Amino acid sequence: MAPMHEQLSAAEGPWAMRRLPEMDAAQFRQWQNLLEQRTGITVSEERRSFLETNLGIRMREIGFDSYQDYYEHIVSGPAAIREWTILVDRLTVQETRFFRDPDAFRLVADYVLTRPRDQFRKGALEAWSVGCSTGEEPYTLAITLNECMTQLGLQPLFGVTGSDISQPALAKASRGQFSARSLQGMEEDLQARYFRPVEGNTVNVIDSLRERVCFARLNVLNLDKVPMQGMNIIFCQNLLIYFRRWRRREIVKKLAGYLAPGGLLVLGQGELTDWQPPGLQRVPSEHVLAWTKRRPDEE
Numbered sequence: 581m582a583p584m585h586e587q588l589s590a591a592e593g594p595w596a597m598r599r600l601p602e603m604d605a606a607q608f609r610q611w612q613n614l615l616e617q618r619t620g621i622t623v624s625e626e627r628r629s630f631l632e633t634n635l636g637i638r639m640r641e642i643g644f645d646s647y648q649d650y651y652e653h654i655v656s657g658p659a660a661i662r663e664w665t666i667l668v669d670r671l672t673v674q675e676t677r678f679f680r681d682p683d684a685f686r687l688v689a690d691y692v693l694t695r696p697r698d699q700f701r702k703g704a705l706e707a708w709s710v711g712c713s714t715g716e717e718p719y720t721l722a723i724t725l726n727e728c729m730t731q732l733g734l735q736p737l738f739g740v741t742g743s744d745i746s747q748p749a750l751a752k753a754s755r756g757q758f759s760a761r762s763l764q765g766m767e768e769d770l771q772a773r774y775f776r777p778v779e780g781n782t783v784n785v786i787d788s789l790r791e792r793v794c795f796a797r798l799n800v801l802n803l804d805k806v807p808m809q810g811m812n813i814i815f816c817q818n819l820l821i822y823f824r825r826w827r828r829r830e831i832v833k834k835l836a837g838y839l840a841p842g843g844l845l846v847l848g849q850g851e852l853t854d855w856q857p858p859g860l861q862r863v864p865s866e867h868v869l870a871w872t873k874r875r876p877d878e879e
C-alpha cells in the first residue's frame with residue numbers, strides 16, 4: 581500500500597484547496613536552522629512568507645498538510661535526499677537575465693582589454709560564475725570575453741565555469757536554450773552573433789560559445805573541496821545577500837584563494853561593506869564592488 585502522503589498526493593478535490601495552517605515561531609526557527617546548517621542561507625523574518633509559501637506549494641504537491649511531518653520527511657524519510665534537492669531548487673533559484681548588471685560586465689571587459697596581451701598567449705583565460713542559476717550569467721561572461729578577444733585580435737582562448745547548488749537549474753543552463761524574452765535589453769548585434777532562433781519563442785546559444793562554458797553543482801559551504809586554481813575572473817553577484825555577514829567574509833576569503841595573482845573578483849553592490857578582504861585591492865568604481873588579487877611583489 582502506498583504511503584499516506586502519496587495517497588493524498590494522488591487525490592483530487594477538496595484537499596488540494598485546503599489552506600495550510602500558519603507556520604508558528606518554533607517551526608519557522610526549525611526550518612531556518614535546517615537551511616542554514618545545510619546551505620548557509622539565512623531566511624530572515626522578513627522572508628518568512630516566502631519560505632511558508634514555497635514549502636506549502638511543495639507540501640501540496642506531495643500530500644503533506646503539516647510542516648512538522650514534512651520536516652521529518654525531508655530530514656529522515658526514505659526519499660529525504662531526493663526531496664531535499666527538489667526543495668532547495670525551489671528556494672534558491674532566483675530570477676536572472678543576460679547582462680543583468682551592465683556596469684559589472686563593462687568592468688570585466690575593461691579588465692581584460694587592459695591586460696598585457698602576452699598573458700593571453702601563454703594560456704587560456706579562466707572565469708568562474710558562482711551561484712550561476714540557469715546560466716544567463718556565465719553565458720554573458722563568455723560573450724563578454726569573446727568580444728574582448730575579438731577586439732584584441734586574439735584567438736578566443738578562454739573558458740567559463742558556472743556553479744550552483746540547484747541541479748535542475750544547472751541542467752537547464754547546460755542546454756543553452758532560453759526564451760527570446762530573456763534577451764531583452766541586449767544589443768541586437770550581440771543577439772544575432774550569439775543566439776539562433778529555434779522552435780517556438782526560444783533561442784539557442786551558438787555551439788562555439790556553449791562549448792566554452794561548463795557547469796558543476798556546488799554548495800558554497802564546500803568551497804574547500806573545489807578543484808580550481810588560478811582563476812582570472814570570479815563573478816559572484818546576488819548570492820552573498822542570503823548569508824550572514826561572518827559567512828560572507830569566509831566565502832570571499834576562500835574565493836580569493838582561487839584567484840591567480842592579478843585576478844579579478846566581482847561581487848554585488850552592498851553584499852560586503854566596511855571590510856577589506858586580505859590580499860585584495862579594491863577596484864576604483866562607483867557602481868561595481870570588485871577587487872584584484874595583489875601580486876607577490878605588491879604585498
